[in-house]
Amino acid sequence: MDSEDYSEFDEHPRRPSKSSQKRDSEALQSVGEALIALPRERLTEFDLPPDLLEAVTVAQTLSTHRGAYKRQRKYIGKLLRDIDATPISEKLASLNQQSAEAIHAQHLIERWRDRLLAGDDHDINALMAEHPDADRQKLRQLVRDGRKERQEAAAPRAARLLFRYLRELQQQTQE
Template sequence: MPEYHNDGADALPASKSQRKRDMDALQDIGRALTELPAAKLKKMNLDDGLLVALLDFQKITANGAKRRQLQYIGKLMRDIDPEPIEQQLAALRGDSSAHTRWLHLLERWRERLVEDDSHVQQLINDFPQLDVQQLRTMVRNARKEREESKPPKANRQLFQLLKELIPEQGKPANSGDEQDNTQDE
């Protein structure tokens, strides 16, 4: 079945060179995936066959075998939509503006929590599944660190808690809505 690229008025079959560029682009995405640790690969919702091929690639030591496995990964990539994978890779690299906005949102929440108890109560109301005692302890420790000019260990823990709690745009939500949380800024 020939691929068609509609660059002009008439739909022409893709040239051999264009198909090769497309396959190389998919193989490049596969190469980027091979550089990720196994734990991150497992979190990415990849096709099972692709995930196994990527994990196998990481076990291979011979250069020729690595090259063949990379070609196989590129072949598997032809059958899946690469767009979600590219978005996740961009987010991991920090290229994604949506990911950056989400990180800024988390940072604002952390600052508000440390500054004022009313925001702690608002977060508890927005996310009822939250462990209230753990949150209050983290906030109290973060405030104490700030007052004593200590390293921000509790601040980091609070950020990680928020990261698990507030979903990133386009990722499955635990509960709540990110848009509701940004309205009072």
């Protein structure tokens, strides 16, 4: 017997395995879950078909601990299979990237604030080197008030004002 390759004569093309179909379905369901987690105002940015938008809106009202939520999630996955979900998942990824960048920027501002309140004038000079257009007098006043509040264990009003000022400086630098 010859072991010849008869694949070229195969009339039935191979379909994706059941496991790969399940993985694809679960991936689309996770895209659906991400859509459910978004606020309704953000959903309008996605240009979703009306039936998908309605399904996501209904899922947002359901309790996550019930079977109805699970069925709705699977239904959203089915609706996503019927359309091209690539633009939706790309937009979700860009939103996640933007929020990660915003969180990183906020943490950087918090570190600067804490460094200024705990440190000395060298830290103010370091900040002025990064942001030469900053108002040194206003910055010194905010830092002085913040340090005084920390010593007196008062409410951190000046620390919040310092944080806002540092955020304004960062936004000016980005523009």
